[in-house]
Structures are given as C-alpha cells and as structure tokens.
Amino acid sequence: MLALIEAGYDVEIVDSFVNAKHSVIPRLCELAGRDLRVHEVDLTDRAATEGIFADAAARAAAAGRRLGFDAVVHFAGLKAVGESVAKPLAYYDNNLGSTFSLVEAMARHGIRHLVFSSSATVYGDSYPAPFTEDLPTRATNPYGWTKVMIEQVLRDVAAADPTWRVGLLRYFNPIGAHPSGRIGEDPQGIPNNLIPYLAQVAVGRRAELSVYGDDYPTPDGTCLRDYIHVLDLAAGHVAALDYLWDATEPVGTWNLGTGHGTSVLDMVAAFSRAVGSPVPYRIVDRRPGDIAVSYADPSRARAELGWVASRSVDDMCADTWRWQSANPQGFPDA
Numbered sequence: 001m002l003a004l005i006e007a008g009y010d011v012e013i014v015d016s017f018v019n020a021k022h023s024v025i026p027r028l029c030e031l032a033g034r035d036l037r038v039h040e041v042d043l044t045d046r047a048a049t050e051g052i053f054a055d056a057a058a059r060a061a062a063a064g065r066r067l068g069f070d071a072v073v074h075f076a077g078l079k080a081v082g083e084s085v086a087k088p089l090a091y092y093d094n095n096l097g098s099t100f101s102l103v104e105a106m107a108r109h110g111i112r113h114l115v116f117s118s119s120a121t122v123y124g125d126s127y128p129a130p131f132t133e134d135l136p137t138r139a140t141n142p143y144g145w146t147k148v149m150i151e152q153v154l155r156d157v158a159a160a161d162p163t164w165r166v167g168l169l170r171y172f173n174p175i176g177a178h179p180s181g182r183i184g185e186d187p188q189g190i191p192n193n194l195i196p197y198l199a200q201v202a203v204g205r206r207a208e209l210s211v212y213g214d215d216y217p218t219p220d221g222t223c224l225r226d227y228i229h230v231l232d233l234a235a236g237h238v239a240a241l242d243y244l245w246d247a248t249e250p251v252g253t254w255n256l257g258t259g260h261g262t263s264v265l266d267m268v269a270a271f272s273r274a275v276g277s278p279v280p281y282r283i284v285d286r287r288p289g290d291i292a293v294s295y296a297d298p299s300r301a302r303a304e305l306g307w308v309a310s311r312s313v314d315d316m317c318a319d320t321w322r323w324q325s326a327n328p329q330g331f332p333d334a
C-alpha cells in the first residue's frame with residue numbers, strides 16, 4: 001500500500017481484520033504521511049462490498065470523475081496451509097467468496113483492472129525448480145487450490161469480457177519488513193513460516209527453531225526456498241499495475257521471486273548475523289507436505305514488467321529483526 005502511495009496512487013483499504021490488528025492503521029498513516037480511508041468489511045458480504053463501491057462512485061461523481069476506483073489489488077484471503085487442511089470449507093468459502101463478491105462489484109461499477117495475490121503453491125510438489133509460469137497448475141492443499149481456482153475464475157471472467165486487465169502475481173516466500181521498523185509480520189498464534197518463527201526465537205518468545213529435516217537432496221540437506229523482500233514484492237505490484245494500463249492481453253501471470261533458493265540453515269545463519277548472536281535450532285523429522293526445492297524463474301516479470309528483486313537475504317533479515325526487536329509482541333492489541 002505504501003509503495004502504491006509512493007508511486008502516486010490514492011489508496012483505500014478494505015479488510016475484515018480477521019487476520020490484522022487495528023493498531024496497524026495509525027502506523028500506516030504515519031508512514032504515508034496522511035490519513036487513509038479504511039473500510040472494515042468482510043468481502044464475502046456482497047451487500048457491504050457493493051456499499052464500498054457505491055460510496056466511492058458517489059464521491060467520484062461529485063468530484064467529476066468517471067470511476068470510484070481505477071483498480072483493485074486483491075490481497076484478502078486466509079492463508080494458513082495447515083488450517084486449510086483442517087477447515088477446507090472455511091477456506092473455499094472465504095477465499096473464493098470474497099473474490100466473487102469483489103469481481104461482481106467491480107464489474108457493476110465498470111472497474112476492470114485487478115491485481116491478484118496468487119502463490120508459488122500453484123506449482124504443487126512435483127516440478128523441478130525453477131518454476132516457469134507456463135507449467136500446469138496443481139495444488140497439494142485446500143489453500144493452494146483456492147489460488148488455482150481463483151486464477152481460473154479470473155481467467156474465465158477476462159475471457160468473457162476481454163476489456164478486463166488482470167495480473168496474477170505468484171509470490172514465492174515474502175519476508176522482511178518495512179525498514180522503519182514500524183510495520184512487519186505479526187502472525188497470530190504459532191508462526192507457520194520460518195522467518196517469523198526465527199524472529200520470535202531471537203526475541204525470546206520461543207525457545208528454539210525446529211528445522212524440519214536435514215536429509216533432503218540439497219547441498220546442506222535442508223529445504224531451499226526463494227525468499228523475497230516484502231518491499232521488492234510491493235514494487236512488483238506497482239510494476240504490474242502500471243503494466244496493466246497499457247496491456248494488450250487481458251491476463252498476465254508473473255512469478256515474483258528472486259530466482260535463487262536459500263536453505264533453512266543458510267537462513268538461520270543470516271538471521272543470526274542480523275541479530276548478532278546465534279539463534280538456537282534443532283533438527284527434527286521432516287514435516288509432511290514440504291517440498292525440497294522451490295524457486296522462481298522470474299525472467300518473465302523482468303522482461304514484461306521491468307521488475308527485478310534487488311534486496312539480499314541479509315537485507316531481509318536486518319529489516320525483520322529491526323521490526324521484531326522494536327515490537328517483541330507485534331502490533332499492540334488496542
């Protein structure tokens with residue numbers, strides 16, 4: 001959002017706050033240097049979603065503008081893989097339902113530019129890395145299937161009305177934080193991902209990191225992932241949106257990754273460098289569902305969007321640590 005504002009866009013936020021704290025908003029305003037319009041709405045609520053668009057359309061008409069919004073960047077969704085296995089209906093309902101209601105409201109109001117947060121999980125577990133966008137998609141869990149299905153829904157919507165311009169952004173492993181240390185990742189409960197877990201061990205909230213398996217066919221036996229700084233990811237959204245204004249094809253699909261795999265143990269070492277002392281870890285059994293190697297072929301995003309990820313793993317760890325050490329418990333509850 002801040003990257004869009006810095007690029008000159010005027011942004012409004014919609015979030016149900018099912019996985020966000022309200023105290024993030026004043027910090028976003030502080031970093032944006034102005035007040036932000038926030039709609040606390042569950043996007044599965046069709047009437048409430050329509051209300052946001054109708055309100056924006058009325059404000060635009062009063063100001064002599066044609067559209068309430070020019071485009072939508074659709075991040076909303078539930079994202080915990082394990083939880084999606086336990087509660088598949090909740091994931092399909094929320095992730096697909098919010099997309100249906102959003103796309104319907106957009107279509108009703110003549111807004112046809114959409115950037116969607118997809119995921120490398122659409123490549124499933126049986127292709128060798130690097131992954132290219134042309135590989136057939138297949139998921140291994142309900143969360144991943146929601147991404148595969150939403151991509152298909154959006155392709156079908158754009159096929160039915162080719163005036164749509166849709167960007168499907170397949171994120172690899174976003175980490176890092178805003179360099180100010182004011183906003184960062186604040187998972188609820190036990191973190192599912194490596195870096196938030198490492199950060200909570202380093203700050204003393206958890207005893208040690210469990211490294212799931214050191215017998216994978218990789219140089220040090222631990223899994224390789226394509227970590228990408230959240231600021232590079234944000235820049236990818238700005239690049240995609242800018243591209244869509246003049247795009248000739250209705251749908252573009254782009255990997256947002258660095259093209260390099262980093263092992264779990266290399267990440268532990270990088271994070272320990274950022275902290276200035278070793279972060280304790282223990283090797284345990286493999287975790288079901290983990291694939292050995294995942295990294296992007298990001299060449300299409302470079303060629304078409306002019307986008308490349310420029311920040312290093314050390315930058316990612318330093319920014320994560322700045323955020324976590326200044327905010328050991330994450331965002332305040334109030």
Ligand SMILES: NC(=O)c1ccc[n+]([C@@H]2O[C@H](COP(=O)([O-])OP(=O)(O)OC[C@H]3O[C@@H](n4cnc5c(N)ncnc54)[C@H](O)[C@@H]3O)[C@@H](O)[C@H]2O)c1
Pocket residue numbers: 014015016017018019020041042043044074075076077078079094098117118119120171172173174
């Ligand atoms: N973080 C990752 O590793 C990763 C990787 C690939 C893709 N993605 C995707 O990127 C997007 C953003 O991820 P994130 O890591 O910032 O997650 P996040 O949970 O921080 O952000 C998602 C936001 O959507 C909101 N939300 C969920 N359902 C909603 C609904 N029905 N109506 C309104 N708001 C709703 C949540 O409150 C939350 O603030 C998600 O779609 C996620 O699946 C994330």
